[in-house]
Amino acid sequence: MLPLRGKIINSEKARYDKVLSHNEIRLLISAMGTGIGTEEFDLAKLRYHKIILMTDADVDGAHIRTLLLTFFFRHMNQVIEAGHLFIAQPPLFKVKKGKVEKYLMSEREFEDFFLAAWVETAKVKVPGTKAPLTGEPLLELLRAVSEYRGLFGKLVKRGVPAPILAELLRGKFRGTKRGVGHAEIGEAITAAAAAVNGYSIRVTPGDNGDGHTVTIAGPPAVTFSTDVFKSADYATLVELWEKVGATAKGPTTIIEEGDRETPVKSLDALWALALERSRQGASFQRYKGLGEMNPEQLWETTMNPETRTLLKVTQEDAVGADQMFTVLMGDAVEPRREFIEKYALDVANLDI
Known part of the structure; x- marks a missing residue:
């Protein structure tokens, strides 16, 4: 174990001599035994087969991990090429329900842990099905609902009003279908807006076959490109609608033990109620830092070679990695700002 105190120097920005004079970097080089630099570095002298980066699960931990990865990429790339560099994957949750206690690595595992037990006794009555869904078919429906909600929210963040997006999905509009161009997408959006009322829309053609710009009067005014409806995200959303559409249209009813029936009016309501009921009688803890675990938990989940991930x-x-480190960790601010502006709406986990 080599404890690093605080954030190490950014080796993408700093001069080589400053990197080598940084105390934590010197300790790391000494511990590994390889030396550093084109003349001194010798992979054969590496003292450990696995170099494992272990940081907290919060934004500071992510920053420290990125700084370490930058150092290895720029100054000890052979360690990466030889397959000696790893990142520890501590659990995100510890859950307990009844006599069952478990560590879970992701939000998806967390949801599945509770829902998988709940669907064994619960049922959901969906229009168009001969019998209420239960067990694995119900779990698959709930997984589809979760994925649908995530993608729907992502496209709404890109500027598409939720009522218009929902109307396009109800009409099973496919922007990726052969023969459907940006003009047709603009027409479909205008028709969907008219169907749900209350939207003043202007569609401006793009240049040289580019996507059209759709502007919806405010307040607040929103703008988005018809490219959204040619994206893989929208295509997946249409496929998911095929699975959840009947449930969304309703009437949908949750049936629990004792034949207790609870009607739900939307996918959001179904998802929220299913999670709420499935977690009853359970306790859970979300980890953000390795220090939140006691020594036994840290060994069991993160350090034990028999059980760790x-x-x-x-x-x-x-080449792509080189460009990414240059943009995200380098001196130039403008390329980094452009990168953030381009991908800001795709962020899934934001820790502020």
Whole structure:
């Protein structure tokens, strides 16, 4: 174990001599035994087969991990190429229900842990089905609802008003269908807006076959491109609608033990109630820092070679990795700002 005190120097910005004079970097080089630099580095002298980066699960931990990855990529790339660099994957949750106690690695595992037990006794009556769904079919429906809600919210963040998006899905509009261009997408959006009322829309053609710009009067005014409806996200959303559409249209009813019936009016309501009921009688803890675990938990979940989960650091695209480190960790501010502006709406987990 080599404890690093605080954030190490950003080796993408700092001069080489400053990197080498940084105390935590010197300790790391000494512990590994390889030396550093084109003349001194010798992979054969590496003292450990696995170099494992272990940081907290919050934003500070992510920053420290990124700084370490930058150092290895720029100054000890052979360690990555040889497959010796790993990232520890501590659990995100500890859950307990009845006599069952378990560590879970992700939000998806967390949801599945509770829902998988709940669907064994619960049922959901969906229009168009001969019998209420229960067991694995119900679990698959709930997973589809979860994925649908995530993608729907993502496209709404991109500027598409929720009522218009819902109307397009109800009409099973496919922007990726052969023969459907940006003009047709603009027409479909205008028709959907008219169907739900209350929207003043202007569609401006793009240049040289680019996507059209759709502007919806406010307040607040929103703008988005018809490219959204040619994206893989929208295509997946349409496929998910095929699975959840009948449930969304309703009437949908949850049936629990004792034949207790609870009607739900939307997918959001179904999802919220299913999670609420499935968690009854359970306790859980969300981890953000390794220090939140006691020594036994840390060993059991993150350090024990028999039970731990590691993520191997690989380098499939050296040129792409080089560009990414330059943009995100380098001196130039403008490329980093452009990157953030381009991908800000795709962020799934934001820790502020």
